[in-house]
Each structure stands twice: as structure tokens, then as C-alpha cells.
Amino acid sequence: MRINRLISIAVFAAAAITFTARASVTIRDLSSVKVISKDSIPKTLFTVGIGGGLIGGLYDGFYPYKSLKKHGNFGLGAPDKLDGELMIFQGKIYKTQHTGKTSLVDDRDSTSFSMVNFFHADKKFNPPAGMGKIALFHYLDSVLTNVNGMYAIHISGKFKAIKTRAFPPVKAHQHTPLAEMLALQRFFDYKDCEGDLIGYRLPYFMDNTNISGYHFHFLSTQKDAGGHIIDFKTDKIVIEIEQLDSYTIQPPATKDFKHFDFKKNREEDIKSVERGGKNY
Template structure:
């Protein structure tokens, strides 16, 4: 059963000259760091959570030294470590090597009561977002028959290994009949290497005690919210490691293997 509510894609409001209220741009994606750099071992944080909070209230990323996964929901930053421990990040001055955020405002809202595998679920989402070159932020809230997530352990010795070379160090977590939020994006191919094209989701349980990067899932009873994005900016690090990083290497296959959590 699917219930559909479509909201206006672009809403405008009159603002008088005396109005000093902050009006966020709900169609803009901000990214700190470069995805292919993260894949190649740029794990040292350079951009603060405090600064990210001024760019968006929804998103995902990686913590300093690759210590797990980051989820951003309703303006709060959460971290799932490789132990599975999940918590609200306590220090706003903490730095991250990669994180994408936006101010989330749903243009489309649907209630879907159906068991779908990850492949079926992504195919279903594709039917809702026919523009292959569009940028979308996607929030899924509800109950999942099955969820499998992962988190990488922290690195502590340079030179750091490439992320695709750390697949055997991943820690996996499985949950049945779990309720929570999927936080993610579907980005177009032209954003690959700077961001991550295709679908990219992180999970955060309702109790905020479980999470991580989505590896597999089966939906049950969910609400789908889709936000259309139309612009993006990237904040690049000003660090020696970034300045000397070799971006000529094609990391497309590395990105795919890291996203699915396996080499094949």
C-alpha cells in the first residue's frame, strides 16, 4: 500500500528588510572533503562539526581517523564506532575528513508497507526519481525487517592504507525488526570522485544506539521523504596531505567496493 503526498518543489517566501531570520537553502548540498581522497587514505579531520552545523541538518560522513561512520539527523551528529557503540558526538569542535550535509525539506512523502530487498528498494526509489542526472537527499523512517550495517576501525599509523584495502577490517552489525532512520543520497555520475554517485545510506536506530553504513536491508513499513537538490559546493582541505595527493588514479571500482562492503 502506498500513500502519496507531493509538496511544491520550490517554495518562496517574502522577506522584509528588517527580517534577520536565517533562511536556509533547502536545495543545496555542502560537502567537506573529496570522496576519492577519502578512498585513497585522507582520513585526518580538517573541517569542524560546528562549521558543518551551519551548512545543514541532515547528512552522513566519516569521523577523524576513520573511526566508524557519521549520521546527521535533525541537526545532531551521531557516530557509530567499529565496536557498534553509537552515540551523539559530544564535541562540536571535532574535525572530520569527509561529510556531506544539506537542510532537509521533503518535496515528496510516501508511506510504503511492503517488504523489499535492497535491490528492489533502490529500483522502487528510481521510479520516484526519474531524472538520472538529478541530486536527491533521501530520508527513510520506519521499520525494517532486516538491516545490515558496517563500520571501519580507526587508523593510527601513517602511511594510512587505502579504504578498499581495509575491507577485511570492517565490522558488520545485523538487526532484525529494527526501527529507525536511513539518511542518504542518490547523486549522479558526474559527481563521482568528488562525492559518491548512486545510492549511499547510513542507518540510525530510534534509540540512537545502533547505526552504520548500509550494506543490506529488507524494508517493512516505511515513510519515504525525498528532497530535490539543485546545487552543491565542496570545501577542499588545505593540508599538505591533500596538496600532494594523487587524484589522477581512477578510484571508481574502489568506491563501488567500499559502498557495497565487499570486493565483488
């Protein structure tokens, strides 16, 4: 008699046994299986590269995307030799190029600077519609009460308008500071769109190694548009917050990094690059 269905019997004491129609038996030892609880998920921000170095011209990628995924499923960053912006979302890495094209990256390629974590929301908020970037940041300040806390922030939903940007590619070992390349950045305007803002609010003591304050990248629901956030107007959105408790930095081991001048104060350059220039 031919049996067409699969019968599974779970033995909870020590093993799971599955019987198949061909009478073969597969035994899986469950005694060593660990149940991962919410509290056991690491709340660590993993940073590749140095924020001040990227602002100052360290654009050459050195850390493979394949390795980056091992440290987080959520985050943002910069591709090798720029040509766009990175969005790490739900375990996949997307790149919006200076042409506006948005696509998955090749895991064999690398990043010059990225921040990632394994996102698991601690809190959720439903703010009123119609807020611009500054108004939303004020709202976030009112609920993120630890001024020296590290927060991963996921904002999803509908937006009345979003403005993003991406930088063009540079040549290998080209170190023109980003603040001097603002005239070359490309802007993209989206109306009545849906998607996700992926970002962080980091404290000032992390400036230079990371980028303090708010920093967001956008990825559309269709995964065909994105970039660094310049401005937006919300419609109906949901905000999810995770407070992180530690951070790890993986600096480059390149020759350019070893001779880079970190003594220079790049605070104004960082602000200018973050907002896309003085007019934003």
C-alpha cells in the same frame, strides 16, 4: 496586589511589547524580522573533503563538526581517522564506532569527509513492505526521474532486518586505501528494528568529488545503533525526498591533500567499499 500571570500583547505594526508582573516592559522590534518560507531554504549539498580522497586514504579530519552544522541538519560522513561512520540527523551528529557504540560527537572534533544539507521534503512515498536494498533502489529509480538530479533521501520506519558496517581507527597520516581495509571492517546485524536511513542519490558527473549512486547510513530510533548500510529488508516505511539544485565543496588545505594523486581511477574501489566487499 500581586499579579502572578504574564500578559503578552503583540503589536503587529512594528513591535511586540510584553508586560510582566513587576511592571517592567520589554520591547522587541519586529520590523526587521524575516519570515522564512519553504522556498527560501537553501537546496544546496555542502561537501567537506573529496570522496575519491577518502576512498584513497585521506582520513585525517580537518573540518570541525561545529562548523559542519552551519551548513546542514541532515547528512552522512566519516570521522577523523575513521573509527566509524557519521550520521547527521535533525541537527545533531552521531558516530557509530567500529565497536558498535553509537553516540553524539564532540563538536570540537572534526570530519575528513561529509555531505550535508538542510532537509525539507518535496515529496513523500509509502512503498510496499518487504523490499530488499536492490528492490528499493529500483523503486526509487522509478520515482526519481531526473537521472542527473541530486536527491537527499530520508527513509523512516520499521525494518525486518538491517546490516551495517563501520571501519576501525587508523593512525595519523596512514593512507592505506579503504578497499585494502575491507577485511578490518566490522558488521552489525539488527532484527525487527526502527530507525532512519539518511542518504543521497547523486549523479555520475559528481563521482570522485562525491560518491555517485545511492549512499545511506542508518540511525536507530533510540540513537544507540547505526553505521553504513550494507543491506536491509523493509517493513513499514515512509520515504521523503528533496531534490537539491546546487552543491559546494570544501577541499582540505592539508599537506597530504596537496600531494594526493587524483588521476588514479578508483571507480571499482568505490563500488567495493560502498557494498562492503564483493560478497555484498
